[in-house]
Amino acid sequence: MVKLYWAPHSRSVTSIWLLEEIGAPYERVLVDLRAGEQDKPEYRAINSMGxxxxxxxGDAVVCEQGAICTWLGDRFPEAGLAPAIGDPLRATWLRWLFFAGNCIEPAYMQKFSGWETVKSRAAWGDPDTVYAALEKGLEHGPWICGERFTTADIMIGGGVFYGLAFGMLDKRPVFTEYAERCGARPAFIRSREIEAEALAAM
Ligand SMILES: N[C@@H](CCC(=O)N[C@@H](CS)C(=O)NCC(=O)O)C(=O)O
Known part of the structure; x- marks a missing residue:
């Protein structure tokens, strides 16, 4: 059975959202970040980043949200969350899966920290370039790959929630409406309930 190491109030809640979308049984293992459990040798042996x-x-250890989305999307094809190899939609899907970590995350940190970078040298360009690309990508919704909800929406949706909540992303209708669509999904609602239950028990 799949085992997910996670913590409330962290990016790992998006992996719960994904597992709830899939609907297969899985086990959740809480890592208490406030108690520093992520830095203990037992956990570092699973994710050396802590x-x-x-x-x-089984013998597979998958770290990084994007890798988890890719792994689970391919492991549970019956859930229909990952376009098959050879399907042209897979190109769009891969683009947005990678875009979240490669472009959105650094753009947020740049916006948050006010770094000066050289647009042509930074892999993500700059926040305005990233947000314009994201806006264009969502123009033909309802989902980032068009009509079909995929694991790329878990990555992009998770990023959009985070950016809106912490003020790194402008509240443009294209972003807020997309966040509303993601937030209305039963699996998303369930992931937030699981998070709230864990917080209450901590
Ligand atoms: N690149 C990682 C980032 C995950 C991440 O940032 N996790 C944070 C919580 S949101 C964390 O575990 N922080 C604990 C720490 O660094 O001590 C991924 O995409 O999975």
Missing amino acids: KVPALVE
């Missing part, structure tokens, strides 16, 4: 999420399935 970050959540991490997913374990």
Whole structure:
């Protein structure tokens, strides 16, 4: 069975959202970040970065949200969350899966920290370039790959929630409406309930 290492109030809640979308049984293992459990040798042996999420399935250890989305999307094809190899939609799907970590995350940190960078040298360009590309990508919604909800929406949706909540992303209708669509999904609602239950028990 898939085992997910996670913590409330962290990016790992998006992996719960994904597992709830899939609907297969899985086990959740809480990592208490406030108690520093992520830095203990037992957890570092799973993720040497000391970050959540991490997913374990048999001998496979999957770290990084994007890798988890890719792994689970391919492992549970019946859930229909990952376009098949050879399907042209897979190109769009891969682009947005990678865009979240490669472009959105650094753009947020630049916006948050006010770094000066050279647009042509930074892999993400700059925040305005990233946000314009994201806006264009969402123009033909309802989902980032068009009509079909995929694991790329878990990555992009998770990023949009985070950016809106912490003020790194402008509240343009294209972003807020997309966040509303993601937030209305039963699996997303369930992931927030699981987070609230864990917080209450801590
Ligand atoms: N690159 C990682 C980032 C995950 C991440 O940032 N996790 C944070 C919580 S949001 C974390 O585990 N922080 C604990 C720490 O660094 O001590 C991924 O995409 O999975």
